[in-house]
Amino acid sequence: MFFKLFGLEDGEKTKLSKKNLSILFAVSEVNGLAKSGGLADFAKSLTESLVKLGQDVRLVLPDYRKIVDNFNREVVLSTRLEHWPHTAYSVAKLSMQGVPIYCIRCSKYFDRSDMYEENNEAYTDNGERFAFFSAACLDILPKLAFCPNIVHANDWQTGFVAYFLKKRYAETEYFQSMRCVISIHNAAFKGMFTYEELQYLPEFRLRCVPEAEISSTHVTMLKAGIVCADKINAVSPTYAEELKTELGSHGMQNEFRSRSKDFIGILNGCDYSVWNPEIDKYLPKNYRATYQSMSFGKKVCKQALQCEMGLPVKNVAMYGMVCRLTNQKGLHYLLPILDNFLEFDVQLVIIGVGDPFWVDQLRTISTLHCTKFAFLEIYDDRLAHLIEAGSDFFLMPSEFEPCGLNQMYSMAYGTLPIVRGVGGLKDSVKNYDSDSIEATGFVFDKPSSEALLVTISRSLILYIQNPKEIDRLKLNAMKQRFFWSDSARKYIAMYRSALSESA
Numbered sequence: 001m002f003f004k005l006f007g008l009e010d011g012e013k014t015k016l017s018k019k020n021l022s023i024l025f026a027v028s029e030v031n032g033l034a035k036s037g038g039l040a041d042f043a044k045s046l047t048e049s050l051v052k053l054g055q056d057v058r059l060v061l062p063d064y065r066k067i068v069d070n071f072n073r074e075v076v077l078s079t080r081l082e083h084w085p086h087t088a089y090s091v092a093k094l095s096m097q098g099v100p101i102y103c104i105r106c107s108k109y110f111d112r113s114d115m116y117e118e119n120n121e122a123y124t125d126n127g128e129r130f131a132f133f134s135a136a137c138l139d140i141l142p143k144l145a146f147c148p149n150i151v152h153a154n155d156w157q158t159g160f161v162a163y164f165l166k167k168r169y170a171e172t173e174y175f176q177s178m179r180c181v182i183s184i185h186n187a188a189f190k191g192m193f194t195y196e197e198l199q200y201l202p203e204f205r206l207r208c209v210p211e212a213e214i215s216s217t218h219v220t221m222l223k224a225g226i227v228c229a230d231k232i233n234a235v236s237p238t239y240a241e242e243l244k245t246e247l248g249s250h251g252m253q254n255e256f257r258s259r260s261k262d263f264i265g266i267l268n269g270c271d272y273s274v275w276n277p278e279i280d281k282y283l284p285k286n287y288r289a290t291y292q293s294m295s296f297g298k299k300v301c302k303q304a305l306q307c308e309m310g311l312p313v314k315n316v317a318m319y320g321m322v323c324r325l326t327n328q329k330g331l332h333y334l335l336p337i338l339d340n341f342l343e344f345d346v347q348l349v350i351i352g353v354g355d356p357f358w359v360d361q362l363r364t365i366s367t368l369h370c371t372k373f374a375f376l377e378i379y380d381d382r383l384a385h386l387i388e389a390g391s392d393f394f395l396m397p398s399e400f401e402p403c404g405l406n407q408m409y410s411m412a413y414g415t416l417p418i419v420r421g422v423g424g425l426k427d428s429v430k431n432y433d434s435d436s437i438e439a440t441g442f443v444f445d446k447p448s449s450e451a452l453l454v455t456i457s458r459s460l461i462l463y464i465q466n467p468k469e470i471d472r473l474k475l476n477a478m479k480q481r482f483f484w485s486d487s488a489r490k491y492i493a494m495y496r497s498a499l500s501e502s503a
């Protein structure tokens with residue numbers, strides 16, 4: 001079926017399937033080393049799944065200061081980038097769960113407190129930093145004698161990988177059989193810079209790079225990736241469709257539409273070795289998908305969550321939310337109705353870091369409703385797991401959501417997601433109002449606070465009036481499976497189609 005998706009015939013499928021692929025996976029964060037959000041989960045889980053399916057995958061990321069040095073890292077290369085006058089760099093190699101990882105070590109760019117920003121201000125030289133990283137991703141290949149079939153770029157930070165492969169290395173034999181794919185995790189972040197900021201790149205000195213240009217003064221790294229990659233995917237089928245529309249494309253509908261033949265959606269998976277209430281080391285009580293185990297386990301976890309967040313320990317509907325505090329996550333739908341919502345007999349827990357505008361408001365409202373609403377400005381893995389387990393409902397009223405992972409994590413923990421029907425949320429949550437038998441959560445469509453309030457109220461009424469039905473839905477949700485191995489197979493099909501079409 002996946003081969004059909006890309007128009008390959010069965011004969012070709014057999015021929016191509018015989019050989020495992022080698023893949024360089026270029027990404028700006030990976031869970032376990034450096035994480036700011038879902039991109040890091042994606043990088044770790046997909047590369048591990050590809051390795052389990054027999055592919056030779058090597059990951060490359062910047063060697064940030066925050067990467068803790070408890071791996072046995074070996075420096076395998078010390079070199080410098082041609083055309084990049086002052087920047088010597090080295091490559092430290094480590095291995096995580098069977099995936100070799102090359103860390104690009106360049107103190108000028110990456111030995112800083114954080115990855116992209118400090119005190120909510122993006123680093124002013126991010127263009128230079130990630131242009132350098134993208135160039136280094138390819139520069140290391142002949143020097144390390146690794147000649148992958150596929151270079152897999154992710155989001156704007158590695159958009160120039162595709163550009164360099166297509167342009168800078170077009171005539172270089174070593175690179176000629178390599179093909180590039182790019183995954184779009186969030187097209188709202190485009191990596192927009194002036195030509196001025198990219199003057200280290202000889203190609204940009206004449207200020208005429210149509211592949212990346214969006215005006216006479218500015219370029220975006222994401223556009224370069226979309227224009228130059230052989231294949232493109234968004235992280236859910238619905239987001240792939242949204243990206244071709246004016247409303248959902250973050251202003252890039254023309255670029256996405258012009259590549260529609262090479263553009264598909266592949267839904268992310270859920271890593272059940274990490275997000276599984278049966279084995280989760282962060283929970284005070286583990287549980288599985290049977291009525292007794294789930295209701296007792298979730299009750300203990302709810303009490304632990306209430307204690308930890310300073311809320312009264314009582315049997316009450318618990319709503320949870322864990323996210324980066326940005327406009328994307330729909331806080332502008334939630335905040336106007338919070339006072340109303342908190343008049344009900346409910347509790348709400350939110351943790352997140354991000355925009356001070358949202359932090360201040362959440363803090364103020366939580367002080368006013370301190371017996372019902374706890375907010376912590378914190379990034380904390382353990383608490384994220386406890387919220388998933390101890391809540392009855394998980395809020396994701398996103399403005400847009402390329403895929404979303406927390407709704408999948410919620411379902412695994414028997415916590416019903418309340419989501420807006422966009423992107424991957426639409427593709428992964430079955431709405432109670434559309435199919436009450438198969439339902440795994442609640443979905444609303446209208447981008448409004450009222451629509452969210454109606455849906456939350458509906459979930460609460462069901463919780464109070466028909467707790468057995470809620471438990472049935474929770475068990476439904478726990479039995480859902482979004483395997484990374486399924487996603488990985490679709491990526492392999494995309495890689496093969498990139499290779500076969502250009503062969």
Ligand SMILES: Nc1ncnc2c1ncn2[C@@H]1O[C@H](COP(=O)(O)OP(=O)(O)O[C@H]2O[C@H](CO)[C@@H](O)[C@H](O)[C@H]2O)[C@@H](O)[C@H]1O
Pocket residue numbers: 036037038039041042185186235268322323324351352353378379380381384401402403404405406424
């Ligand atoms: N305060 C906190 N404490 C602990 N953990 C926290 C946290 N805030 C966030 N996280 C964690 O960060 C991850 C967030 O993942 P998401 O996919 O929901 O969103 P994100 O928008 O970052 O990712 C983008 O990329 C991914 C991957 O493709 C897409 O699914 C998504 O739609 C797209 O926006 C989860 O693992 C979550 O638990």
